[in-house]
Amino acid sequence: EDQVTQSPEALRLQEGESSSLNCSYTVSGLRGLFWYRQDPGKGPEFLFTLYSAGEEKEKERLKATLTKKESFLHITAPKPEDSATYLCAVQARGDDKIIFGKGTRLHILP
Amino acid sequence: SAVISQKPSRDICQRGTSLTIQCQVDSQVTMMFWYRQQPGQSLTLIATANQGSEATYESGFVIDKFPISRPNLTFSTLTVSNMSPEDSSIYLCSVEAYGGEGGTGELFFGEGSRLTVL
Numbered sequence: 001e002d003q004v005t006q007s008p009e010a011l012r013l014q015e016g017e018s019s020s021l022n023c024s025y026t027v028s029g030l031r032g033l034f035w036y037r038q039d040p041g042k043g044p045e046f047l048f049t050l051y052s053a054g055e056e057k058e059k060e061r062l063k064a065t066l067t068k069k070e071s072f073l074h075i076t077a078p079k080p081e082d083s084a085t086y087l088c089a090v091q092a093r094g095d096d097k098i099i100f101g102k103g104t105r106l107h108i109l110p
Numbered sequence: 111s112a113v114i115s116q117k118p119s120r121d122i123c124q125r126g127t128s129l130t131i132q133c134q135v136d137s138q139v140t141m142m143f144w145y146r147q148q149p150g151q152s153l154t155l156i157a158t159a160n161q162g163s164e165a166t167y168e169s170g171f172v173i174d175k176f177p178i179s180r181p182n183l184t185f186s187t188l189t190v191s192n193m194s195p196e197d198s199s200i201y202l203c204s205v206e207a208y209g210g211e212g213g214t215g216e217l218f219f220g221e222g223s224r225l226t227v228l
Binding site: 004031032034036041042043044045046049087089091096097098099100101102103 | 114141143145150151152153154155158168202204206214215216217218219220221222224
C-alpha cells in the first residue's frame with residue numbers, strides 16, 4: 001500500500017534558524033513527489049514536484065530534495081511568514097490518485 | 111493555474127441533515143477531486159468526478175453517503191448525507207494541472223468548506 005509519513009509533526013524555530021522537514025514514502029513506482037504549503041483556513045498551495053532520486057528544486061528559502069525513499073524540505077534562514085503546515089504527497093505511475101502525508105506544522109518565532 | 115471557488119466556506123449543521131458543497135472552476139477540466147481533511151489528519155481522497163460519468167469513490171467512501179454531481183466541465187457538487195459529528199471536517203475540491211504529456215500531478219485547491227456537525 002502506498003504510504004507517506006512526515007516528521008516531525010510540529011517544529012518551532014527561531015527566525016533565521018535553518019532546519020529540514022522529512023517525508024518518507026512507500027510507493028509502487030514513483031511518478032512524482034509533491035510539496036505543498038497550507039496556511040490556516042486555506043487550501044494547500046503547490047510548491048514543488050520532484051520526479052527522480054537526486055533531483056532538487058529551490059524557491060526562495062526552500063529547497064526540496066529527493067532520494068529513493070524520502071524527500072527533505074530544507075528551510076534556510078526562515079522568516080515568520082514561512083510559518084505554515086507543509087504537506088508532502090506522492091503519485092504512483094499509472095494512478096491518478098495523489099496520497100498526502102499528515103504534514104509538518106512549522107512555526108517561526110520572530 | 112486554476113482558480114477554484116467553494117461554497118459554503120463554513121457551516122454548522124444538525125445531526126441527520128444533509129449539506130451540498132459547490133465547487134466552481136474558472137476553466138474547463140476533465141477531472142475534479144474531492145478531499146476530506148479531518149483535524150490533525152492528512153488529506154484523504156473521497157472521490158474523483160469526471161464529467162459525463164459516475165464518480166469513482168475511494169475505499170471507505172460510498173455514493174449513498176457522499177453523492178457527487180458533475181453536470182459540466184467547470185462545476186461539481188459534493189453532498190454529505192445524513193451527517194453525524196464524525197463528518198465534521200474540511201472538505202476540499204481540487205483540479206489537476208495539465209502539461210504537454212497529460213496530468214502533472216500538481217493540484218490546485220479551493221479554500222475548503224469547514225463543516226461542523228452538532
